[in-house]
Amino acid sequence: MDHPQVAKNQSAHYFGRTAIDFEKSYKVKDLRVSKGFSDRDLSFLLGFRALYVRDVENPLHKLIYKAKETNYLQHIFDCSLDQVMYLTLPDLNYDLYILATANSEGTNSYEIFKEDVSGRYVLLHSFTELAKDTQILPKCNTSSEKVQEYISSLQETDYFLTPKTGLEIFRKCIEHFKGHLKPTFIEEAIKNINKSSSTKITIGKNEMRRFVYSTV
Numbered sequence: 001m002d003h004p005q006v007a008k009n010q011s012a013h014y015f016g017r018t019a020i021d022f023e024k025s026y027k028v029k030d031l032r033v034s035k036g037f038s039d040r041d042l043s044f045l046l047g048f049r050a051l052y053v054r055d056v057e058n059p060l061h062k063l064i065y066k067a068k069e070t071n072y073l074q075h076i077f078d079c080s081l082d083q084v085m086y087l088t089l090p091d092l093n094y095d096l097y098i099l100a101t102a103n104s105e106g107t108n109s110y111e112i113f114k115e116d117v118s119g120r121y122v123l124l125h126s127f128t129e130l131a132k133d134t135q136i137l138p139k140c141n142t143s144s145e146k147v148q149e150y151i152s153s154l155q156e157t158d159y160f161l162t163p164k165t166g167l168e169i170f171r172k173c174i175e176h177f178k179g180h181l182k183p184t185f186i187e188e189a190i191k192n193i194n195k196s197s198s199t200k201i202t203i204g205k206n207e208m209r210r211f212v213y214s215t216v
Contacts, residue, residue, distance in 0.1 A: 006099070013060060013098040021064045022094055024085040025056050026125050028065065031077055031084065036137055038130050041183040044166045045076050047210025050187075054129065059098050059112050068208065076167060097121045107131055141179035148189035150176055155199055155215060163204060163212035 006012050032042045032053075039053040046052065046069065055061045065073065073084050081087070095115040100108055107129040113121035130136070150173060154160060159172075170183050190213060194200050199215065206212045 007101075009102045011100045013096075013100065015096055015098075017094050017096055019089045019091045019094050020086060022059075022096075023089065024065055024070070027083075027085055028073060029057050029127070031079070033136060035077065036135075036139070036180055037183065038134060038136060040132070042076075044183045044187050045170060046072060047166050047206075047208070047212070057127075058108075059096070059110055059125075060100060072208075072210075094124075096124075103128065105131055135182060139180070140182040140185060142177045142181055142185075144182075144185045144188055146177075147173060147181065147185040148192055151186065151189040151201075152193060152197070155193070155197075155201070160201060160213065160215040163206065163214040163216075165206070165210055165212055169213060 028042075029039075032039070037045070039057060040050050043050050043052040043054075052063075055063045056065060070081070070084055074081060077083065097113040097115070099111040099113075101110075102108055109128040110126065111123065112125040114124045116122050151169075154172070164172075166183065166186065169186050170181075173181055173186060190201050190203070201213050201215060204212050204214065
C-alpha cells in the first residue's frame with residue numbers, strides 16, 4: 001500500500017510521531033471506551049474544552065496528553081501508569097501513513113498505518129469518531145433531567161461554595177445515583193441551570209487550568 005487509492009472523501013497523510021506519546025492517545029481511548037465514556041465525557045472529567053480529547057485522538061492533530069494529564073487520567077480511572085501508557089516500546093518514533101475519511105454524518109474515520117523495517121505499512125489502529133450525544137456501553141442508569149434535579153438540589157446546600165472540578169461533581173453524582181452516568185449530563189445540567197435559574201453556577205479555572213464550578 002505504498003501508493004494507496006484515495007477516494008474523493010478521503011485524504012492521505014505521511015508524517016512521524018514519538019511512539020510513546022502517540023500510543024498513549026489510543027491506550028487511553030481504549031480505556032475510556034471500556035468505562036463507557038465518550039470523548040466529550042472524558043474532556044469534561046479532565047476539565048477541558050469539549051473537543052479536547054477528540055483532538056488528542058485525532059492522528060492528524062499534534063495535541064498530546066502531557067505528564068500532568070497522564071497523572072490526572074490515572075486519578076480519573078483509578079488505575080496504574082501502565083494502564084494509561086506503554087512504559088516501553090520497541091520503536092522511539094513512528095513513520096505513519098494516515099487515511100482519513102469524511103463521513104456523511106459529519107464524523108471522520110481514520111486508518112493508521114506504521115512503516116515496518118521492510119518499508120511496508122502495517123495497520124496500527126482504525127476507528128470512527130463518535131457523533132455528538134452518542135452513548136456507549138455501559139449506558140447511563142438515570143436521565144439527564146434527574147441529573148439536573150440533583151445538581152439543583154446541591155445548589156441549595158453549601159456544596160458549591162467551594163469550587164468543584166467536573167470529576168468531583170461526577171463522583172458525587174455516582175455516589176447519589178449508585179451507578180454509571182454520562183459525565184456530559186452534568187455539563188448539560190449546569191448549562192440549563194444557568195439559563196433558567198436566578199442562582200448561577202459560575203464556571204472558572206483552578207491553578208491547573210481545569211474548569212471548576214461554584215456559586216461564589
